[in-house]
Amino acid sequence: MIWHLNMKKVACLLGLCLLCTGVVSAYEIKCLCPNEVYRGDIVTIEGTSTLPPGYSTWMQLYEVQPTSRELTSQALVIQQGGNWSIQLQTLALEEGTYKFEIVEDIMDYPLSSGSDRTMIFKVIDRSGEITIQSPSTQRSGDMLDIYGRAPEVGSAGLQIEVTDSRGTVVYGPLYIRTDADGSFSEKVRVDGPGRYYVKFSDFRNNEARFITRVSFTLEGQGTSVSSTATPTGTVSGRTVSASAVASRDAPAYFIADTLPGTVTVTTSTGTDWRVYHTDGTGSPVRVDASGSSAPEEFSVSSTGGLLYLKAEPVRAGDEGTVTITVENAESVTANPAAATHFGDVIPESEPTESPFPVVMLIFALCLIGCAGIRK
Numbered sequence: 001m002i003w004h005l006n007m008k009k010v011a012c013l014l015g016l017c018l019l020c021t022g023v024v025s026a027y028e029i030k031c032l033c034p035n036e037v038y039r040g041d042i043v044t045i046e047g048t049s050t051l052p053p054g055y056s057t058w059m060q061l062y063e064v065q066p067t068s069r070e071l072t073s074q075a076l077v078i079q080q081g082g083n084w085s086i087q088l089q090t091l092a093l094e095e096g097t098y099k100f101e102i103v104e105d106i107m108d109y110p111l112s113s114g115s116d117r118t119m120i121f122k123v124i125d126r127s128g129e130i131t132i133q134s135p136s137t138q139r140s141g142d143m144l145d146i147y148g149r150a151p152e153v154g155s156a157g158l159q160i161e162v163t164d165s166r167g168t169v170v171y172g173p174l175y176i177r178t179d180a181d182g183s184f185s186e187k188v189r190v191d192g193p194g195r196y197y198v199k200f201s202d203f204r205n206n207e208a209r210f211i212t213r214v215s216f217t218l219e220g221q222g223t224s225v226s227s228t229a230t231p232t233g234t235v236s237g238r239t240v241s242a243s244a245v246a247s248r249d250a251p252a253y254f255i256a257d258t259l260p261g262t263v264t265v266t267t268s269t270g271t272d273w274r275v276y277h278t279d280g281t282g283s284p285v286r287v288d289a290s291g292s293s294a295p296e297e298f299s300v301s302s303t304g305g306l307l308y309l310k311a312e313p314v315r316a317g318d319e320g321t322v323t324i325t326v327e328n329a330e331s332v333t334a335n336p337a338a339a340t341h342f343g344d345v346i347p348e349s350e351p352t353e354s355p356f357p358v359v360m361l362i363f364a365l366c367l368i369g370c371a372g373i374r375k
Contacts (some may be wrong), residue, residue, distance in 0.1 A: 007046050023061060026112040027051045029102060031119050038210035039090050039125040042283075045100070046085035047116065051078045058103040061084060064120070065097040067316050069249050072345050076102065091213070091284050092276060092310075092342045095125035127212040127286075129153070130200055137262075137301050139219045142192050147185035150202070150211070155180045159201040159208055162188050165281050170196070173208075193220045197282060215285050217301045239327045243268075243313075244334035247319035250347060251312035253338035257330040258302040267311060268323035275324075276310040276342055286338040288314065302328070308341040 031047040045059075056077045071093075074086050100119040101231050104111050111117060113195070114321045130150040138145060150158060157178050162171035178184045190196055194216060200211040238259065246252035258262070267273045272292040278284040287298045300307070307329075311322045326332045336347045 028112045029115045033119040041210040043088045049082045060101045137217045144188045150182040161199040162323040165195045241325040243323040248316045254309040254331040256307040256326045256333045259302040264299045265303045266325045266326040271320045272314040308338040
């Protein structure tokens with residue numbers, strides 16, 4: 001009888017060991033992430049894994065410095081052969097230190113001790129090294145005029161690459177001449193009116209190094225804002241506004257329903273605001289040219305449709321109410337759903353529930369079962 005009870009205790013302990021250590025083998029995942037990335041560039045992060053093809057999890061992005069906060073997450077899906085990759089949009093990231101954390105399924109797909117669960121990298125902002133002097137909206141038909149100055153590049157030359165709104169490369173990458181003071185000027189033939197993105201890089205340490213990416217809108221030759229037709233029943237130049245509380249940890253997001261023609265966006269004053277905008281088809285564009293005593297202001301050419309806006313204070317400790325005023329729009333509303341267009345987490349999203357409480361519940365049930373066996 002005593003031997004029989006001892007065997008039950010041994011079986012119970014073995015069950016607890018299996019529960020704690022897992023009945024499946026640990027999987028390995030490796031990550032290749034650059035130590036430094038340049039703000040505004042699109043960076044590919046990739047790796048290998050022994051996880052089965054089709055398995056998916058999440059890579060959570062955090063800002064470590066200058067502030068500590070959770071930013072966004074991206075799906076990671078294992079492909080045939082164990083390979084995986086994601087693309088990181090860095091335009092919405094400030095210069096500082098960041099980290100990726102891979103979300104682990106400890107119940108069914110535990111990771112080995114040698115896996116790369118966390119990756120640390122730095123974001124370097126080089127956008128201040130170049131000044132673009134050509135207008136963001138041009139009326140040249142099929143020719144994009146690009147000129148400006150990059151003093152730190154000097155006469156070493158710049159590499160430019162031009163893509164359209166679909167991401168198709170229409171020019172380059174090719175190096176263009178720069179003067180001793182870094183001045184440059186280039187005319188690029190494109191496919192006609194539309195939005196184009198110009199990527200600037202220089203060559204240092206035997207590699208092309210990203211500087212910044214700039215958006216241009218090319219209108220049809222001879223067009224003007226006053227000649228742009230407006231839908232029946234709408235009034236060209238209508239001005240609307242909306243307000244929301246914003247801080248660096250909790251930016252304000254807006255959605256503007258724009259009318260055809262030139263759309264002008266202006267912020268309130270009193271706080272040094274930084275604004276990002278996108279129509280959802282291209283990378284977000286940052287506007288940060290004024291201080292607290294003057295509003296941030298920019299204009300875009302619109303065919304009518306939604307314009308997504310993000311506003312936050314430049315200083316990490318500031319917080320206040322920002323008012324966004326949009327000229328030539330049907331409406332503008334504060335809407336957290338716009339966060340997804342900037343690679344941010346929607347503020348109302350509920351945090352993912354941790355699996356640990358389930359494990360503790362099972363562990364407690366096993367202890368109760370063992371106590372019953374002793375009796």
